[in-house]
Amino acid sequence: MDSSSSSAVIIIGAGISGISAAKVLADNGIVDLLILEASGRIGGRILKESFGGVSVELGAGWIAGVGGKASNPVWEIASKFGLRTCFSDYSNARYNIYDRSGKIFPSAIAADSYKKAVDSAIQKLRDLESNSVDDVGNGAELHLTAKTPIELAIDFILHDFEMAEVEPISTYVDFGEREFLVADERGYEYLLYKMAEDFLLTSEGKILDNRLKLNKVVRELQHSRNGVTVKTEDGCVYEANYVILSASIGVLQSDLICFRPPLPRWKTDAIGKCDVMVYTKIFLKFPYKFWPCGTDKEFFIYAHERRGYYTFWQQMENAYPGSNILVVTLTNGESKRVEAQSDEETLKEAMGVLRDMFGPDIPTATDILVPRWWNNRFQRGSYSNYPIICNNRVVNDIKAPVGRIFFTGEHTSERFNGYVHGGYLAGIDTSKALLEEIRKDERENESKSFLLEPLIALSGSLTLAQSDAVSGLQKCEVPTQLYLSGKLGIPEAIL
Ligand SMILES: Cc1cc2nc3c(=O)[nH]c(=O)nc-3n(C[C@H](O)[C@H](O)[C@H](O)COP(=O)(O)OP(=O)(O)OC[C@H]3O[C@@H](n4cnc5c(N)ncnc54)[C@H](O)[C@@H]3O)c2cc1C
Numbered sequence: 001m002d003s004s005s006s007s008a009v010i011i012i013g014a015g016i017s018g019i020s021a022a023k024v025l026a027d028n029g030i031v032d033l034l035i036l037e038a039s040g041r042i043g044g045r046i047l048k049e050s051f052g053g054v055s056v057e058l059g060a061g062w063i064a065g066v067g068g069k070a071s072n073p074v075w076e077i078a079s080k081f082g083l084r085t086c087f088s089d090y091s092n093a094r095y096n097i098y099d100r101s102g103k104i105f106p107s108a109i110a111a112d113s114y115k116k117a118v119d120s121a122i123q124k125l126r127d128l129e130s131n132s133v134d135d136v137g138n139g140a141e142l143h144l145t146a147k148t149p150i151e152l153a154i155d156f157i158l159h160d161f162e163m164a165e166v167e168p169i170s171t172y173v174d175f176g177e178r179e180f181l182v183a184d185e186r187g188y189e190y191l192l193y194k195m196a197e198d199f200l201l202t203s204e205g206k207i208l209d210n211r212l213k214l215n216k217v218v219r220e221l222q223h224s225r226n227g228v229t230v231k232t233e234d235g236c237v238y239e240a241n242y243v244i245l246s247a248s249i250g251v252l253q254s255d256l257i258c259f260r261p262p263l264p265r266w267k268t269d270a271i272g273k274c275d276v277m278v279y280t281k282i283f284l285k286f287p288y289k290f291w292p293c294g295t296d297k298e299f300f301i302y303a304h305e306r307r308g309y310y311t312f313w314q315q316m317e318n319a320y321p322g323s324n325i326l327v328v329t330l331t332n333g334e335s336k337r338v339e340a341q342s343d344e345e346t347l348k349e350a351m352g353v354l355r356d357m358f359g360p361d362i363p364t365a366t367d368i369l370v371p372r373w374w375n376n377r378f379q380r381g382s383y384s385n386y387p388i389i390c391n392n393r394v395v396n397d398i399k400a401p402v403g404r405i406f407f408t409g410e411h412t413s414e415r416f417n418g419y420v421h422g423g424y425l426a427g428i429d430t431s432k433a434l435l436e437e438i439r440k441d442e443r444e445n446e447s448k449s450f451l452l453e454p455l456i457a458l459s460g461s462l463t464l465a466q467s468d469a470v471s472g473l474q475k476c477e478v479p480t481q482l483y484l485s486g487k488l489g490i491p492e493a494i495l
Helices: 016-027 073-080 090-095 107-130 149-161 170-175 190-197 249-253 265-273 332-340 343-358 392-399 420-461 464-475 480-485 490-494
Strands: 004-012 033-036 048-051 054-057 062-066 085-088 178-182 218-223 228-232 237-245 258-260 275-277 279-285 299-302 312-315 325-331 367-369 383-385 405-407
Touching: 004 016, 004 228, 016 033, 016 190, 016 420, 033 237, 048 367, 054 279, 054 325, 062 073, 062 170, 062 420, 073 178, 073 190, 073 420, 090 107, 090 149, 090 299, 107 149, 149 299, 149 312, 149 325, 170 420, 218 237, 237 420, 249 265, 249 275, 265 392, 279 332, 279 343, 299 343, 325 332, 325 343, 343 367, 405 420
Parallel strands: 004 033, 004 237, 218 258, 237 405
Antiparallel strands: 048 054, 062 178, 085 178, 218 228, 228 237, 275 383, 279 325, 279 367, 299 312, 312 325
């Protein structure tokens, strides 16, 4: 057990933002760093698991924002390392909407309902904007008018998945509107290992570097003008000049990490204002396919009078032919409800929905996988969701450092929060800000020692106690102003 060790920078969390932050520091010569990760692996919300004979992504699954003028940096990394991906075309989902008796809504009705939902959401958004409300909820106001099952289903797709047609999303504006599903046995997380390889000691795909410590749950950050003391659940203590904290917004809202002294009010207020989205992909394995296949059938929708009740489905045939896997996505309230019940109960519900759509004779799934992002104390949700109309101050305050603690993570990305590339770019930004701070510190220290040099020379003729006091001055906060202002004579300032 590490009783106490000291580093220039400690990075808390080894998700994409923590790893990209560490890489920037290492690239800039800060190699005296330590990464403390609560779980037993790197990747955070990028997490694969073997299921039904293939590798499925429990967390981030898509590289969103491809094909635009600017290049998505995560797409670039994926291309560089040959990650296998498949193009996902959501636009057909609206023509594969099933009612509870298994009939597909005629495309004219579906298109009409879709257009109405988009128009109404745009109108409501304009109303909110013209009322110049500073901070409003996360869109609840936008879907009050949806009533029928098809309206509710479309409303769910528009608001709980993508607002692209309602409000421009920076990801699509900047990087393009195409999305690619990661379908690679090595998982999306392979990209993180490749990034880590650049600055951590690795062998045969394993990270051996002891600057990465897994299963280290940070519980306390004691911070002062001189540094930060980090205490972990297993009783270890680590000292650092600076800390980069990449824990999710859900974790920051929880009491997992105690700050001493507590975070200032402006910070906790901002953290409290950001909503946490829960997004759950439930995987179901079947003995054979009973659903229609083809690229225009990748996604299908179930219209039920309960909003968000097993609404959005995806078949994995395009990604993994022959895998016989379906994925259904739940969000927020439905996610939390399902997380709290047994997987058997969830399987029963999902099968009820599938039998509504495809008839009573379809086989029961042989396996089910239900991730629990909400109940994971190292996540407490899936990603940040800023109010639709939100002033930039909230994000800026969430991102702003408090003393020697710097904040990073997807939730600190003004333009791309909620996405993998948001986390990646946030890590880079945070480390650049920290490097600037470190350089500023160094410049200040240099000028302090320059000013102290004559004093140090003088110390040769001082008593032992006096010269101790002079050398001590370089380490602690030097009262430069006092002796420069001439209010005290030099010997008085020293002693
Ligand atoms: C179900 C789901 C689907 C998603 N789909 C997509 C998608 O398709 N495309 C996309 O771009 N994005 C998607 N996202 C979002 C994306 O995964 C995240 O935005 C991104 O991975 C966040 O990275 P991060 O580094 O900010 O945080 P994280 O990956 O959460 O990293 C933070 C790390 O900090 C660790 N930690 C937390 N508390 C402590 C502590 N006290 N001590 C030590 N370590 C701690 C955690 O264990 C974690 O490893 C999805 C997320 C989820 C959950």
